[in-house]
Amino acid sequence: MHIISRLANRLMRGAQSRPDAPLILIAERFVSPFAELDHLDMPDDLRRVAAGGELDAVVVDEFGTYCRRTRLLPPPVGLPGNRIEFPAMPNERGARFWLFVVDATHDDGEVTPRLVECLLTHARRLGGRPPITLLWDHRASRIAATATSADRRTSRSMNHTRMVDETAGSHREIAASDLAEPAVTFEMLSEDPDPALLPPLDQPDLDLKGLTPEQRGWREDGVLILRGFFPDSILDPYIAVRERLNQPGGWLSPTPYMHVEELRRLCLYPPLRQVMRELIGEEMMLHLNLSGWVTSERDWHQDDYLNPPFINGWYTAVWVALDHIHPDSGPFEYIPGSHRWRLLRGDKVRSFMTEVERADGFGPNGDATWPRVTERFVAPAVDYEIHRRGIPARQFLAEKGDTLIWHGRLLHRGTLAKRPGMARRAIIAHYSGVNHRPDMLSRKTDTQGGVYAVFDRPLF
Secondary structure, three states: OOHHHHHHHHOOOHHHHOOOOOOEEEEEEEEOOOOOOOEEEOOOOHHHHOOOOOEEEEEEEOOOOOEEEEEOOOOOOOOOOOEEEOOOOOOOOOOEEEEEEEEOOHHHHOOOHHHHHHHHHHHHOOOOOOOEEEEEEOOOOEEEEEEOOOOOOOOEEOOEEOOEEOOOOEEOOOOHHHOOOOOOOOHHHEEOOOHHHOOHHHOOOOOOOOOOHHHHHHHHHOEEEEOOOOOHHHHHHHHHHHHHHOOOOOOOOOOHHHOOHHHHHHHOOHHHHHHHHHHHOOOEEEEEEEOOOOOOOOOOEOOHHHOOOOOOOOEEEEEEEOOOOOHHHOOEEEOOOHHHOOEEOHHHHHOOOOHHHHHOOEOOOOOEOHHHHOHHHHHHHHHHHHHHHOOOOEEEOOOOOOEEEEEOOOOEEEOOOOOOOOOOOEEEEEEEEHHHOOOOOOEEEOOOOOEEEOOOOOOO
């Protein structure tokens, strides 16, 4: 699907409500296929919408931190569309951006804070538009644009497509009978782990007598929801620190607990640790945070496939609401009972990556970026399996202090916000059993007795 066929037929001029706004001809989100993004190759000439005028392409990250502006030039020899080149963005693979095409005369071709504000304000007014993912086309040695989405988004895997009604801006789910089985299936990407290696509550022959209601719910659904669990005295000190950051995406560091004592105190709250011990069977060690205050839009996945193969469910994640979670903000969504399905395995997933994708599987800081790249076939495989089993998803709508703990094998996602950029104030923490992470031997114990893994990563 050519990007121009989707865009040129519905040009946007909605930014004219402000006298200082540029004429916006095209506004579309996209997902970067690699780190250090420095160019885009369009499959058609975007200048044909200009009616003879000069146009600039403006690329902005979703939070407005980085912006690049460049003139749209005629297609280079051998390519049907424009090449948009700009100084490299310090992004990771899978980062989300906006591509705008504007009149070249506005602000004399400069990037100004006013321009960025106008563009992102216009973008938020467009509603829940699915991002365009740029996939590397090896045969043409260029980037080909195809439509995809992270929730009610289009996901393509060979002959499998999840449909989007683009004209109305709405999205429709399709019945399992309408889905063609994807070329890469859930079974190809997963396996049944050895029961002897699983936590006590995951054992197939477990005697259910004596289990608490919370343990029974965990065994059945793979989640535990605790309403009003965190008091304001624990949440408010962290919220105050986080508000001073003034970045919707949070810290780039995946381990801000190393530097923010208020966050560490929250994540290692003794009553929370006690609950996790009762669910998993041993003390849990903190080793990851997601500190964004907007939805991640991360599509269907299990957390455990990102781990070394010896983890096998000795893993939990915790989602804590720091404010009212609005249903339009992109709530957390999960498939109850999916923690008892086969376990996605990282090595099986990576075996379907292209050679170029494997070579570029890590970002500039050594962090793995392959999970975002492999969404293109993991999400359709999981989506088809969900439809095949006919299990409806559940959303976690919460008030401040409400907490959801989920199993490492639970299928879940961050849904697409109906109002892009709408705040979803939360903190997410990930934990592993202290006796099941031989790869994380550097660790400390805080004043409350909680254990956290130690990494040499800067906060900024």
